[in-house]
Amino acid sequence: MSEQKTKVKKQNIPIKEAAEIMGKSQQFVRLGLQRGELPFGKAIKMSSLWTYHISPKLFYEYLGINSCLDEVRKEEV
Numbered sequence: 001m002s003e004q005k006t007k008v009k010k011q012n013i014p015i016k017e018a019a020e021i022m023g024k025s026q027q028f029v030r031l032g033l034q035r036g037e038l039p040f041g042k043a044i045k046m047s048s049l050w051t052y053h054i055s056p057k058l059f060y061e062y063l064g065i066n067s068c069l070d071e072v073r074k075e076e077v
Contacts, residue, residue, distance in 0.1 A: 013059055015052055022063070030043065034050065039058065040061070041059070
């Protein structure tokens with residue numbers, strides 16, 4: 001099972017990391033997800049606390065970084 005875990009890509013980007021990459025505050029990212037205005041993740045209220053999921057694929061596509069990463073990969077081959 002440990003072999004399978006190492007093959008799985010990162011499935012979530014933390015709020016702090018997303019905010020740093022975007023050059024925005026963590027609160028900006030949280031509120032954007034809560035209000036459904038940022039299309040790369042979800043915010044779900046569980047009792048009185050919010051939990052967040054940011055899809056790496058959707059996040060980088062939203063920022064336009066995906067195409068840049070594809071170009072780098074092509075050059076490495």
